Amino acid sequence: MKYDIKDLSLADKGKLRIEWVDQNMPVLQLIRQRFEKERPLQGVRISACLHVTTETANLMRTLKAGGADAVLCASNPLSTQDDVAASLVKHYEIPVFAIKGEDNDTYYRHIHAALEHQPMITMDDGADVVSTLHAERKDLLVHVIGGTEETTTGVIRLRSMAQNNVLGYPIIAVNDAQTKHFFDNRYGTGQSTMDGIIRATNTLIAGKYVVICGYGWCGRGVAMRAKGMGAKVVVTEVEPIKAIEAAMDGFQVMPIAEAALIGDIFVTVTGDIHVIRKEHFNVMKNGAIVCNSGHFNVELDLDGLETITTAKRMIRDFVEEHRLTNGKCIYVLGEGRLINLAAAEGHPADVMDMSFANQALSVEFMLKNAKTLEKTVYAVPEDIDREIARLKLEAMGVTIDVLTEEQKAYLVSWEMGT
Template sequence: MSETGRDEPYPPVTEHLDDPEAAAEEGRRKMEWALQHMPILTELRAEFESERPLDGQTVGMAMHVEAKTANLVELLAVGGADVAITGCNPLSTHDDVSAALDANDSVTSYAVRGVDDDDYYAAIESVIGHEPTITVDDGMDMVAAIHEEYPELIDSILGGCEETTTGVHRLRAMDDDGALEYPVFAVNDTPMKRLFDNVHGTGEASLATIAMTTNLSWAGKDVVVAGYGYCGKGVAGKAAGQNANVIVCEVDPRKALEAHMEGYDVMPMAEAAEVGDVFLTTTGNRDVITEEHFEKMGDGVLLANAGHFDVEINLEQLDEMAADRYEARDGVEAYEMDDGRRLNVLAEGRLVNLAAPIALGHPAEVMDQSFGVQAVCVRELVENDAEYDAGVYDVPDELDREVAEIKLDAEGVGFDGLSEEQREYMGSWQHGT
């Protein structure tokens, strides 16, 4: 019996679908559309297929299983790896894409949309059952499960990659405690990820999903952005660009000052709760919006989360306060208070740009960059695993630059380089005025 109490391993996605072949055909169509707009993965695919740098490796993944991710999965597969994947969020999986992946002889997909907590973790166990030599995570759930429940596998794991802010925070805490026992690249923290995926991807995808889900405009609304990291900056900037009035809530005085000097109103959440029309959390922390804030909010507010886990808005407290709760629109749940106010929660408080019913995630061009970094980091772990002891590592700068150069070349954009004299000047401490 498994750690979750199941007598049998959690089955692949095709056993959950009525017509897996039709689903796979539709998923393949989505993947091919995305790949047209992913020149980095296209170029790396040619390289990986020719050189097969991942021969003999097994990659275990817990990611958002949708079209862009699927193209990363198949890139690793054509590079020689056997890949097992499941979702990293119960509502972000596209079942048709998952079915398309499972139809690939080198890939097994356990990702199914809408699973409960037990099946979510059982699917992770099924991926781990493939005994991965490399892990690729979005939120660190797989790394945690391996360390807590399957430590006997650690000696055979070369390393891992972590995609998102929340996962990197968890990994660094684990590393600080001396509990992380294999090397992991903090893909989230490298410039080719955080400057584009976190800023443009989160900003554009979150706002677009909210607008499509609600059929409401941003213009003239008071939009409260909780957190002013890279994701919060992206949301704030994109909302301001659509003529919203942006309010930033922060706990770090430097980030609060930065938001203030960039022209946004900055105030505590207790004050913002009284004036906000839309609240969007981007902190990666829990209990950002709680009972004391719900009590002050006006009728019709929208509550959404662009952080990883569904803990930023305290829905248990909101549910206890509500006199009634009902589906106002597909993907929008209204919590009606005793005084008649309605507080509307999008996508069950989960990652709104992936978990809402019509959500498509970040734009393909943006995820091309993040997944390009993932691919070259997996290649690095295989080719140079002896160089990395247990711990969290920044992505090597030359790998980040490699991905940037592929993107610029695909866009037809030229850029300058340093001369030898300039390199020598920048590398010397002896040059004065």
């Protein structure tokens, strides 16, 4: 079995962590049990490009239980948990190509290694596998039935490909499932982003101005958690409706040019490029902390920052000090990559349970329906979304009401008035 990981001797530690997390992923457990009996993915080659974490490990175990022949590479150079990668190789015999801190060349070499598997299904988190496949390995498209995409940034890229008629196969936007973005993006990103900032810096959040760039589901989550920790939250936005929502949620809303002057901690969660630029870094307070929780580090104009930096040093793990030409110091966390995975452990398992349940069931759906699907981006079927929500409620011990026959009839009728 081919693989490329940091150290196989870390495997036993990784296995314990995988098992610990599995206890908090009851929906995925139920799917795995069914997959073991039915084997709906028998013989299907899957190339997955995801964050190599304990939660992802349990998704990979579920795919293998369903009969899949799966390989895994990292979707971010700093998000890999090396002990988890080792355990997947040693204990579960799943090929992994991922090393925490790998350089850009190694990152893409690993993506190519995953593509050598000649996937029938691609699983992406950021669309790097899909874009590499279409740009450099079109010869492999003949094998591909369909794919899934985990994150907002990837869905944006894939919809662009579909609109330009270059997408070679159908893809399900797992990110857009209600049981994904309502919970993973909001509660998962919110908690894990603040966790990453605190682990990296040990700074006090209370009383500080926390500037959040973007008020999508991830931004809402970060704002909620920062406010709960006593921060004075400022939101920057380009969408009027989201800006109104942020204002009515009680946050200050202003342009980034104004927020740069007052912020103590900056978090980008937009999915766009160069949200914080050179001119913004240049006017920040001495000691300002800057990080990103969007998928790619391009949200920060790090090249622009370099042009006004006179000296750099790693002052703590994942904390790089930039001394600027104006004499101030700015601190960039985790190389501008996903702070929740660079400096912490990513989303809690409880919320990834639903996200990865969507992944597993979407792969099953794709295999059953790919022949009837066009080469575009599809939403997760509503019945899958609802079933995952039902199973999660059941696992949480929460019961809900059931419509009476009278209520069902009323909701589909037009004769009954007030």
